[in-house]
Structures are given as structure tokens and as C-alpha cells.
Amino acid sequence: xxxxxxxxxxxxxxxxxxxxxxxxxxxxxxxxxxxxxxxxxxxxxxxxxxxxxxxxxxxxxxxxxxxxxxxxxxxxxxxxxxxxxxxxxxxxxxxxxxxxxxxxxxxxxxxxxxxxxxxxxxxxxxxxxxxxxxxxxxxxxxxxxxxxxxxxxxxxxxxxxxxxxxxxxxxxxxxxxxxxxxxxxxxxxxxxxxxxxxxxxxxxxxxxxxxxxxxxxxxxxxxxxxxxxxxxxxxxxxxxxxxxxxxxxxxxxxxxxxxxxxxxxxxxxxxxxxxxxxxxxxxxxxxxxxxxxxxxxxxxxxxx
Amino acid sequence: xxxxxxxxxxxxxxxxxxxxxxxxxxxxxxxxxxxxxxxxxxxxxxxxxxxxxxxxxxxxxxxxxxxxxxxxxxxxxxxxxxxxxxxxxxxxxxxxxxxxxxxxxxxxxxxxxxxxxxxxxxxxxxxxxxxxxxxxxxxxxxxxxxxxxxxxxxxxxxxxxxxxxxxxxxxxxxxxxxxxxxxxxxxxxxxxxxxxxxxxxxxxxxxxxxxxxxxxxxxxxxxxxxxxxxxxxxxxxxxxxxxxxxxxxxxxxxxxxxxxxxxxxxxxxxxxxxxxx
Numbered sequence: 339x340x341x342x343x344x345x346x347x348x349x350x351x352x353x354x355x356x357x358x359x360x361x362x363x364x365x366x367x368x369x370x371x372x373x374x375x376x377x378x379x380x381x382x383x384x385x386x387x388x389x390x391x392x393x394x395x396x397x398x399x400x401x402x403x404x405x406x407x408x409x410x411x412x413x414x415x416x417x418x419x420x421x422x423x424x425x426x427x428x429x430x431x432x433x434x435x436x437x438x439x440x441x442x443x444x445x446x447x448x449x450x451x452x453x454x455x456x457x458x459x460x461x462x463x464x465x466x467x468x469x470x471x472x473x474x475x476x477x478x479x480x481x482x483x484x485x486x487x488x489x490x491x492x493x494x495x496x497x498x499x500x501x502x503x504x505x506x507x508x509x510x511x512x513x514x515x516x517x518x519x520x521x522x523x524x525x526x527x528x529x530x531x532x533x534x535x536x537x538x539x540x541x542x543x544x545x546x547x548x549x550x551x552x553x554x555x556x557x558x559x560x561x562x563x564x565x566x567x568x569x570x571x572x573x574x575x576x577x578x579x580x581x582x583x584x585x586x587x588x589x590x591x592x593x594x595x596x597x598x599x600x601x602x603x604x605x606x607x608x609x610x611x612x613x614x615x616x617x618x619x620x621x622x623x624x625x626x627x628x629x630x631x632x633x634x635x636x637x638x639x640x641x642x
Numbered sequence: 643x644x645x646x647x648x649x650x651x652x653x654x655x656x657x658x659x660x661x662x663x664x665x666x667x668x669x670x671x672x673x674x675x676x677x678x679x680x681x682x683x684x685x686x687x688x689x690x691x692x693x694x695x696x697x698x699x700x701x702x703x704x705x706x707x708x709x710x711x712x713x714x715x716x717x718x719x720x721x722x723x724x725x726x727x728x729x730x731x732x733x734x735x736x737x738x739x740x741x742x743x744x745x746x747x748x749x750x751x752x753x754x755x756x757x758x759x760x761x762x763x764x765x766x767x768x769x770x771x772x773x774x775x776x777x778x779x780x781x782x783x784x785x786x787x788x789x790x791x792x793x794x795x796x797x798x799x800x801x802x803x804x805x806x807x808x809x810x811x812x813x814x815x816x817x818x819x820x821x822x823x824x825x826x827x828x829x830x831x832x833x834x835x836x837x838x839x840x841x842x843x844x845x846x847x848x849x850x851x852x853x854x855x856x857x858x859x860x861x862x863x864x865x866x867x868x869x870x871x872x873x874x875x876x877x878x879x880x881x882x883x884x885x886x887x888x889x890x891x892x893x894x895x896x897x898x899x900x901x902x903x904x905x906x907x908x909x910x911x912x913x914x915x916x917x918x919x
Binding site: 378379435436437457464465468469471472476513516517543544545546547550602604605606609625626628629631632633636637639640 | 697701702704705707709752754758759784785786787788789790791793794795796797801804806808810811824826830831870871872874876
């Protein structure tokens with residue numbers, strides 16, 4: 339594999355603040371990936387905790403997730419300028435979570451189109467104020483409404499973008515990790531960027547539908563991909579083997595929650611008991627597991 | 643002598659903000675809520691009438707389970723008439739006003755609320771002698787990618803108005819029986835940015851709820867957007883004989899998330915459930 343390490347932030351940025359270097363590797367020709375370690379978003383990491391990257395075509399560049407802070411967005415932009423003289427034509431947001439969209443503003447200029455799931459704009463509208471309101475306190479970053487950029491291009495089902503002899507097939511998924519998950523498939527290299535539809539090492543986080551996510555995993559599992567890019571975790575070369583821990587976690591969670599609902603147990607009881615042995619398998623378990631139980635319970639109690 | 647002082651000073655500077663963040667404050671209560679809801683009234687802070695249960699860390703700020711437990715059973719002579727709930731630091735702190743009756747059996751109430759940030763949750767109870775008592779719990783709403791909205795609004799919308807009652811097996815005639823009332827409704831907060839108002843701009847939530855058993859009142863509630871999507875309540879009633887447990891509710895749509903001046907009435911819904919103890 340062609341492995342290139344690039345340091346962004348060496349160029350003079352528009353910001354007066356020094357940019358931290360951002361490491362990227364070219365995982366396959368034309369696909370550049372920054373892989374983040376697993377952290378709870380906080381004032382030290384400023385929410386820069388997701389995998390982000392870009393794909394270079396013959397004509398232009400598509401950014402896939404712009405970063406967790408405006409600064410990380412700038413660092414990503416600088417990296418792209420070091421790699422290629424081709425302009426950015428698309429910024430694809432895989433979903434609404436702040437660690438994937440707060441770098442958008444670094445790319446806001448004529449000629450750049452923002453792309454997202456057809457429910458992304460609504461999710462930005464309903465959640466944006468809340469995210470923005472807590473960003474200074476929780477992430478120590480300065481953001482305002484300008485940092486929430488709704489998509490110019492909305493994907494309802496599937497759509498192909500051409501970067502110049504390089505086609506990206508975008509798929510808008512039914513509710514899974516969130517209700518606005520978008521994946522990006524690069525035909526040239528048989529690589530799919532699943533973003534937060536796939537978690538490795540970092541506990542999967544449900545913010546959409548556990549049933550929907552399991553169903554979507556069942557569909558994706560049947561496909562062959564040479565490379566798969568998760569939103570959190572390392573690059574996957576053995577699809578679908580690397581997805582199995584996530585599938586097992588969510589399958590078990592759904593089964594246990596269903597059993598408790600059937601027994602007439604309450605949400606509070608489920609949160610205190612369901613799935614705790616899985617802790618050994620996942621990073622950030624304490625931060626997300628009980629939220630997962632909560633959201634799964636609230637969904638599954640409406641099943642029958 | 644300088645050094646120890648400056649060290650202490652520095653320590654104090656480091657510790658003070660965290661102390662402030664670890665506990666709630668009464669600012670919203672003292673400056674807004676008390677005068678708005680209880681002007682001129684005396685309220686005793688006490689756990690003698692009701693107790694409040696809420697998780698210190700709200701794992702999902704959209705769904706925070708809260709429980710009010712009464713310290714005595716409802717009787718004709720002594721009963722809890724009303725319980726108010728507030729989340730101090732929410733954009734619209736009023737959660738609900740819940741009216742109970744001697745026939746309710748026990749004035750316990752469990753529900754799920756939205757908590758936007760670090761805040762006290764506050765419950766005020768009025769007993770039939772007119773006395774008010776208050777208890778509170780500090781809750782830290784988790785940050786991260788969570789938002790106090792609801793994960794799948796379309797699913798809740800599809801089921802809009804669907805109602806489920808859940809009762810324990812083996813309920814006994816004349817004894818307070820715990821029941822769970824589940825209502826499918828997105829309970830939209832309407833909290834969003836102007837630039838995106840082409841989407842759900844208005845709040846849309848259940849505002850009135852009435853539960854009766856064989857026509858006699860069990861629970862009356864006036865509620866608001868702090869109630870989680872798919873409102874869920876657990877409370878008691880006394881099935882003295884076989885009969886019909888009935889929930890009736892209405893929803894409303896308001897122009898502003900935080901003002902109730904301009905609202906338009908929505909639908910009326912009703913669902914019954916046959917109980918045979």
C-alpha cells in the first residue's frame with residue numbers, strides 16, 4: 339500500500355492560531371484518511387475525534403466529513419492543498435454529529451457544494467442550536483450558526499458524483515446510526531466509506547434506530563468491498579469480518595432489551611442491567627452504553 | 643510566605659469553577675419560576691411529602707427517567723393534590739403540572755424528560771391542606787453527539803396518537819395498581835435556527851392529558867416540550883371493580899419554542915383499556 343504521511347498546518351493558515359499537525363495516509367490511490375484515536379469529545383481534543391478524509395479525482399476533490407472543529411477543518415483544507423492543486427468541489431457530510439460537520443466552514447466558498455442525506459438539513463435544524471449552545475463549554479471552540487451548513491445537494495436514495503474519471507456512489511441509508519446516514523462508495527478502488535455506520539474498538543453509538551441499523555448491516559454484509567472506512571476505528575481490509583463485533587453488540591443489546599420489555603421491566607431497570615459484560619470489548623463503554631440501552635428501549639417498546 | 647498563598651489562590655481558582663459546575667443553583671427558580679408559578683406562597687424544602695429520583699448523569703438528554711414518589715398513600719383526609727415539575731436550565735423549564743385525587747391511590751409519577759444541560763430538576767407538591775413542599779435533584783445532561791430531541795422523529799410521527807397501557811399481571815381489586823401509559827408523539831420542541839425554518843419550525847406537543855377509570859379522575863396533566871418524544875408515564879389507580887381505564891389528550895402547535903402566547907390547537911385523541919382485577 340502506498341503510505342504517505344502528510345503534515346497539515348505547515349502552511350500559513352487564515353487563522354492566527356497555530357494548527358496542530360494532522361496525519362493523513364493515502365490508503366489507496368487518491369483516498370486520504372485521517373484516523374483518530376478514540377476519545378470522548380472534550381475541551382482538550384475540541385471534538386476532533388472522528389475519522390475524516392478526502393478523495394481526489396482528475397478534476398476535483400471530495401471531502402468526506404470536514405472535522406470536529408473549525409480548526410480541524412482548516413487543517414484538512416491545508417492538507418488537501420499540499421496533496422493536490424485540484425479544487426474541492428464537494429464536501430460530503432456523512433451525518434449530523436458535530437465531530438463530522440464542524441469543519442465545514444473551512445470549505446465554504448464559491449464552487450464548493452455541500453452534500454448530505456435528505457434528512458440531514460432537518461437534523462441540523464433541530465439539533466444545531468443545542469450543539470452550538472454547548473460547544474464553548476464542552477469543546478472549548480467558538481462556533482455559531484455559520485458553522486452549521488446544510489447540504490446544497492440532498493441525497494434521497496442514491497446519487498453518483500463525478501470527480502473527473504472517478505465516480506462516487508452516495509447512498510442515503512434508512513435510520514441506523516442516525517436518521518441521516520450517508521455512505522460513499524468509490525468505484526475505482528472498491529472502497530466504501532461507511533463513516534459511523536461502522537464502529538471498531540469505539541463502542542457503537544445508537545442515535546437513530548437499532549432495528550434499522552441491524553437491518554442495514556445485514557444488507558451491507560452481503561456486499562464485497564476491498565476497503566471499508568469506519569467513522570471510528572482503523573481501516574478495514576477484511577469486510578465483513580471486522581463488522582462482527584458491532585453486529586454482535588447490537589444484536590445482543592436488542593435481544594436483551596426485548597426480553598426486559600416482555601417481562602414488563604422499566605427503562606430504568608434495563609439501563610442498570612442490560613449488556614454490561616460487553617464492557618471489556620469496547621472503548622468508551624461507560625460514556626455510551628447506557629445511552630444505547632435507553633434509546634434501544636424507547637424504540638423497541640413500540641414494536642408490537 | 644508568598645508561595646503558599648499563591649498556590650492556594652491558584653488551587654482555589656482551579657477548584658471553584660468545578661464546584662460551581664457540580665451543583666445546581668437556584669437562580670432560575672428564585673428569579674423566574676417561583677414568582678411565575680407560586681407568587682406569594684410559602685414553599686418548604688423537604689423530602690417529607692415527595693422524593694425525587696433522577697440519574698446524576700443523564701445518559702441520553704432526550705430521555706431522562708425521572709420519578710416522584712409520595713411518602714404516603716392518597717386518602718380522603720390526606721392526599722397530594724398537585725405536583726409540578728421543572729428543569730431549571732431548559733429553554734422552557736416547565737415540564738408539567740400533574741393533578742392527583744384521593745382515588746389515585748398513590749400520587750407516584752414516573753416519566754421521561756428532556757434535560758438540555760447541567761440543571762436541577764425540581765418537584766413541588768401541594769397537599770390537600772394547601773401546603774407546598776419542594777425537592778430537587780441535580781442532573782448532568784451528557785454532551786457528545788446527544789441532543790434532547792429524539793432519535794427517529796419520523797417513526798414517532800408515523801405512530802402519532804398511538805397509545806398503549808401496560809399493567810402488571812395480578813392486580814388486586816381495591817389496591818393501588820401501577821400502570822404505564824405510553825403515547826406515541828414526537829413532542830417536537832421547535833428549537834431550531836431561523837435560517838432553516840423551511841423545516842419543522844413550530845413546536846408540536848401534547849399539552850393536556852386526562853386519565854380516568856370508569857369515568858372517575860385518576861390523573862390530570864398539563865404538560866409541555868420538556869416531556870420526551872413518545873411520552874411515557876407510570877402512575878397508580880385503584881381498580882375497585884372491572885372497568886375502563888381511559889386516556890384522553892390533545893396536542894398543540896406553538897409559534898415559538900419558549901412562548902405560549904401564539905398556539906393553535908391540534909388533535910384530540912382517546913384510548914381505552916379494559917381492566918379486570
